[in-house]
Amino acid sequence: KIKLGHPSELPPEPLPNYEEDEEFLRRLHHVLLEVEVLEGALRCPDSGRRFPISKGVPNMLLTEDEA
Amino acid sequence: RVFSSEVDWVSGKVFFRAAAGPGELRRLRSGERLFLLLKKHRPLPVSGNKGKMLHEIKSLVIEEPKHWLDIISVWRKLCGHKEKTDDVSQENTLTLKRKSEEETNTASKRQKTEQVRALVSEECQVEAGERCVAPERMSSQECWIENKNSSEFPSKGGGEDPTANEKLSFSFRVSCRCSGAIAKILNPQEIGRAIGIALVKQCGWRADLRDPDLEIFVHLNDIHSVVGIPLFRLPLANREYIKTAGLRSTVAWAMASLAEISAGALVLDPMCGLGTILLEAAKEWPEACYWGADISDSQLEGADGNIRTAGLMDKIELLKASVKALPLPSESFDSVISDIPFGKKFKITNDAQLLPAILQEMERVLRVGGTIVLLLSQDLRKRVDGLAECAGSDSPEAAADGDSGAAAAEALSVDGNSSPVAQGVGESFLRRRRFRSLVPAGVHAVSLGKTDAFIYKYRKVCAAGAW
Numbered sequence: 001k002i003k004l005g006h007p008s009e010l011p012p013e014p015l016p017n018y019e020e021d022e023e024f025l026r027r028l029h030h031v032l033l034e035v036e037v038l039e040g041a042l043r044c045p046d047s048g049r050r051f052p053i054s055k056g057v058p059n060m061l062l063t064e065d066e067a
Numbered sequence: 068r069v070f071s072s073e074v075d076w077v078s079g080k081v082f083f084r085a086a087a088g089p090g091e092l093r094r095l096r097s098g099e100r101l102f103l104l105l106k107k108h109r110p111l112p113v114s115g116n117k118g119k120m121l122h123e124i125k126s127l128v129i130e131e132p133k134h135w136l137d138i139i140s141v142w143r144k145l146c147g148h149k150e151k152t153d154d155v156s157q158e159n160t161l162t163l164k165r166k167s168e169e170e171t172n173t174a175s176k177r178q179k180t181e182q183v184r185a186l187v188s189e190e191c192q193v194e195a196g197e198r199c200v201a202p203e204r205m206s207s208q209e210c211w212i213e214n215k216n217s218s219e220f221p222s223k224g225g226g227e228d229p230t231a232n233e234k235l236s237f238s239f240r241v242s243c244r245c246s247g248a249i250a251k252i253l254n255p256q257e258i259g260r261a262i263g264i265a266l267v268k269q270c271g272w273r274a275d276l277r278d279p280d281l282e283i284f285v286h287l288n289d290i291h292s293v294v295g296i297p298l299f300r301l302p303l304a305n306r307e308y309i310k311t312a313g314l315r316s317t318v319a320w321a322m323a324s325l326a327e328i329s330a331g332a333l334v335l336d337p338m339c340g341l342g343t344i345l346l347e348a349a350k351e352w353p354e355a356c357y358w359g360a361d362i363s364d365s366q367l368e369g370a371d372g373n374i375r376t377a378g379l380m381d382k383i384e385l386l387k388a389s390v391k392a393l394p395l396p397s398e399s400f401d402s403v404i405s406d407i408p409f410g411k412k413f414k415i416t417n418d419a420q421l422l423p424a425i426l427q428e429m430e431r432v433l434r435v436g437g438t439i440v441l442l443l444s445q446d447l448r449k450r451v452d453g454l455a456e457c458a459g460s461d462s463p464e465a466a467a468d469g470d471s472g473a474a475a476a477e478a479l480s481v482d483g484n485s486s487p488v489a490q491g492v493g494e495s496f497l498r499r500r501r502f503r504s505l506v507p508a509g510v511h512a513v514s515l516g517k518t519d520a521f522i523y524k525y526r527k528v529c530a531a532g533a534w
């Protein structure tokens with residue numbers, strides 16, 4: 001799930017027949033391959049743990065307890 | 068790469084013949100510097116008489132002036148179109164400095180000793196001599212842009228005249244290196260000076276120790292006597308795409324080439340630092356995906372800068388992560404390549420103690436059939452080898468001091484029962500730790516200038532839990 005606050009928003013889930021939806025595919029391609037997140041965060045879907053992204057590099061160091 | 072014939076090598080040098088243009092030669096990746104070979108002879112006979120020795124050396128190097136004329140014109144044609152400005156006599160035409168030493172008479176060349184036959188025959192490395200480039204090739208290149216410098220030799224006094232004829236003076240420097248029996252009689256400075264004086268007398272050139280047009284390299288040792296001139300102003304090892312240098316690019320390239328990177332491969336450097344290995348690999352094998360991880364912000368910033376300078380943003384992905392706990396799925400990478408930090412420069416303490424944990428994570432993220440290529444210091448390598456000793460080895464080689472050319476070991480059966488005598492010691496270490504899935508696939512000694520290091524290669528032959 002990608003929140004961008006960006007004009008090329010994606011639907012929360014792929015619609016059926018998404019392979020044929022040009023517009024969707026274009027947006028997906030854009031988000032996957034053309035967008036570089038400089039500041040933001042990654043979120044683990046299971047634990048909810050946030051990994052901040054700074055200058056394009058996600059910080060995935062674990063704390064003492066997590067490791 | 069340059070389709071060379073007559074390849075021959077000794078420790079630290081590779082000699083070859085190729086009919087390739089400078090552009091192609093420039094793309095050689097694992098050599099530090101490239102020279103045009105002028106002479107290669109048997110070692111000079113050594114006598115106790117200094118004067119006699121100097122005479123011998125001079126007769127080796129000195130030739131008819133016409134000969135030097137030819138050499139110079141060949142050299143100029145090769146470098147001519149590389150120079151930004153055409154005026155050879157102008158000092159500092161190039162703003163980038165040469166990596167070569169400041170000390171004038173000793174050529175401190177950093178060489179990489181290549182022990183692997185396959186690698187050497189594939190690529191021409193280190194110092195290479197190129198003889199007799201086919202003349203047709205050369206004339207088809209762009210002709211020298213320098214028009215003011217004719218190839219006539221200036222008269223002896225030409226160099227001193229600042230107004231007229233200043234363009235005609237040609238400056239040179241002799242860099243001499245000697246070892247072995249000769250070194251006991253003469254030192255490089257004496258030799259360099261003697262040759263220099265003789266050349267000035269014979270050819271009328273000007274000696275310039277600071278920034279000569281041409282540097283003549285003379286290497287005398289017990290194996291051969293070699294005279295050469297550099298083909299390029301900058302060493303091959305300087306990469307225009309690297310902004311901040313870390314590990315030397317030639318070694319990085321060699322490590323990447325050992326990793327067997329194929330199209331679509333995923334390659335990881337979990338201690339990437341400034342990203343040198345990833346940069347060299349991504350430039351040479353662009354059809355793969357590269358990931359780099361490091362715990363240091365400053366290193367990652369440097370790496371990011373390098374990646375942008377090189378234009379490899381879409382090929383190399385960076386993560387701030389620890390090699391002891393990689394946020395990456397198991398068996399997801401085809402290759403793990405890393406220069407394990409060592410030495411006082413790095414903040415990692417007890418890195419030798421960390422070695423097993425580091426290797427464990429590397430092994431985990433590697434898929435079966437994948438390769439691990441590591442650069443280890445002499446100390447680390449002793450640890451790797453020595454751990455086998457502690458565990459009570461069944462191989463007599465395990466305790467042996469690392470020999471610099473341990474040949475590639477054959478893959479063993481996974482339970483480690485078979486143990487041929489000439490076992491690479493890295494294997495024993497792994498067998499005793501939990502890494503039975505990794506088999507050694509070669510050890511190569513390399514020189515990092517002041518120190519030596521070793522490239523260790525492993526292949527994962529089965530899943531981690533399978534033993």
